Each structure stands twice: as C-alpha cells, then as structure tokens.
Amino acid sequence: MHMIDRSPGPVLPTPSPVRPTRARRILDVVLSAPLLLLLAPLLLLLAVVVALAGGRPVLFRQRRIGEGGAEFTLYKFRTMRRDSAGPGVTGGRDVRVTGTGRLLRRLGLDELPQLWNVLRGDMTLAGPRPEIPRLARRYPPEHLWVFRHRPGLTGPCQLRSRAYAAQLDGRPDPEQYYLTVLVPQRTALDAEFLRRATVPNVLRLVVRTILYLLAAPWDRGGGS
Template sequence: MRTVDETPHVVLPATSPARLPASRRILDVVVALTLLVVLAPLLALLALLVAVTSGRPVLFRQARTGEGGREFTLYKFRSMRSGSAGPQVAGGADPRVTATGRLLRRLGLDELPQLWNVLRGDMTLVGPRPEIPDLARRYPPEHQWVFRYRPGLTGPCQLRSRAYAAQLDGRPDPEAYYLRVLVPRRTALDAEFLDRASVRNVLRYVARTALYVLRVPRDADRGRRGGWS
C-alpha cells in the first residue's frame, strides 16, 4: 500500500478513454453530492471511530487506475494497520485488517469517502472496480480493455467482493490467483454491465448495493452455520 500525490500519469499503454455520457455524469454529481451532505454526520462519526481505535491517518489514500489508464488518488477510511506490508489483494481473513476495519469492510462503510472521487469525476457510481496500478499492469492483455472505462464506486464485481475475498484466504500466492482466476471473471461481469450501462441500470445497481449492505447480518449468520455455497 502506498500513498501518492494528486498528480495523474499514465500507468498503462496509452488507450482512448470511453467517455462517460453526460446523463450519467449528471447522475453521479447529483447522487454523490446529496449523499455527502446527508451522510456528513455519519462520515464524521466514522472518522472519529477510526482515529480513536486505530490512530492516524484516518483516510487511506492510494493510487488507482482510472479512465484511459490514468492514475488518480482513491480515498477510503483506513481499515488496515499503518505500514503493514503484504500482498496487494486482501482476503477475507487478512491479519493486516484492524478490528474496526473489519467492521467497516463488512458493512461497506470504508468505501464512503469515494463519493468524493465520484463528485470529482475520478470515478462513477457504477463501473469496473478501481484497480491498483501495479496489478493493472500485470493484467492479461486480453483483459486490459477494462481500463478504458471510468471505475465505479459499486458494480457487479463489487457486489461479489466478499465472496472474492474469501477465495483468496489460504492461497500461497493470492496475487497470482487473483490475476489468473478472478480477473477474467471480473472483466466478464464488467463487460456485461457496460453493454447496458444506462441510467436505469445504474440506478438498479445502486439499489442492489444498498440491499447488499443491509444483507450483511443474515449472510454472516449463514457463514457461521456453514451455509456458503
């Protein structure tokens, strides 16, 4: 995990970005700005919780690959111990994750600062998962097309993040498994969404994301009973 400045630069071979339609950009601004205002007390409370239980910094800043293969700085509430080293992908039982961070990840609350990325235009509400530049460079060439598109706060892959993270647990080389097995699955799901990325479908995924977060307690109980498929 590395902290970066705000200067964007190309991390992949130059590729033409797939520009976001104006209707979706308007939707991004309206939804992101509304949620940032409405959720301001919750964001302040979460920042205080991270500061008290895990210390500073409260926000985790990291370079991610954006539209057209250009880097941007992504913001999250910090969920890992400061200075912890290890694979660039985290499993569901990764020991680097703090107790508070595990709760935030379980509820999807660590991602809320990315609403600022959406408002800035680094990200969109629904799209491919924003990838770490080093991993992006190591994607199989046939899957690097995904970096033409603006990454999303949520999307079909993000809604499977818990299942994907669990698959990384116990792997001797989680990064290799991620690139060899999970990346092809993820880009196939991204392609399916991007073929029908209308405003209506975006709103559908936003609604599905809310249900995904609210379903956590029930899913956790199923997991403890060994009910995962």
C-alpha cells in the same frame, strides 16, 4: 492493499477512454453531492471511530487506475494497520485488517469517502473496480480493455466482493490467483454491465448494492 504505489512514469499503454454518457455524469453529481452533505455527520463519526481505534491517518489515500489508464487518488477510511506490508489484494481473513476495519469493510462504510471521487469525476457510481497500478501492469493483455472505462463506486464485481475475498484466503500466491482466476471473471461481469450501462440500470445496481450491504450482518460467506 495498504501501501501507496508511487512508481513514476506511465502505468499502462494509454488506452482510449470511454467516458460515461452525459446522463450518467449528471446522475453521478445529482446523487453524490447531496449524499456527501446528508452523510456528513456519519462520515465525521466514522473518522472519530477510526482515529480512536487505530490512530491517524483516518483516511487511506491510494493511487488507482482511472478512465483511459490515467491515475487518480482514491479515498477510503483506513481499515488496515499502519505500515502493514503484504499482497496487493485483501482476503476475507487478512491479518492486516483491524477489528474496526473488518466491520467497516463488511458494511461498506469504508468506501463512503469515494463519493468525493464520484463528485470529482475520478469515478462513477457504477463501473469496474478501480485497480492499483502495480496489479494493473500485470493484467493479462486481453483484459486491459477494462481500463478504458471510468471505475465505479459499485458494480457487478463489487457485489461479489465478499465471495471474491474469501477465495483468496489460504492461497500461497493470492495476487497470482487474483490475476489468473478472478480478473477474467470480473472483466466478464464488467463487460456485461457496460454493454447496458444506462441510467435505469445504474440505479438498479445502486439499489442492489444497498440491499447487499444491508444483508452483510447475516452473510456468513466471509470476506469484504
């Protein structure tokens, strides 16, 4: 998805929020703040690479659904061509993604600015994938519960992102396939994780995410 959703008014009937525990919030701050400082040179380098490869803007800002159905602005490095229109989901071979963007997505580097969202409290380290408002409005009612929770930088669904993206390739209506097939699968995984979203389990998921990204250059499964 490349366009920012600017639709006025409430996105969803506001569900009662389920906030992360205090221990998880402390973990978010303790990890995200030092990582932003430690990775500052890499973030600057990536910003230069994106600017040289595709011009400005370097950062992609997009409204997403946060905890309790409230909107927030999510930050990523831009990986798509400017002013490219299309479905609100991205397939593994989506033509809107630039060559540089494809590499950043595959290695998960485009997501690093979201550490700022984690530090701010818009997101948490591990939780459901943050959804765009236009698709959130079309979720099947039985899956709207997921918007009660704070979205995560990583999560069990994010660890399957390449496989999910590959499933969207060649679909005549990728958004409909996403909503009817992938959303039920994703929310089932989210529910399983959220039942045991303790600090140790969050840390295990972070480690699994690092291993998932390190394996990306050898993964032939496609998508990102």
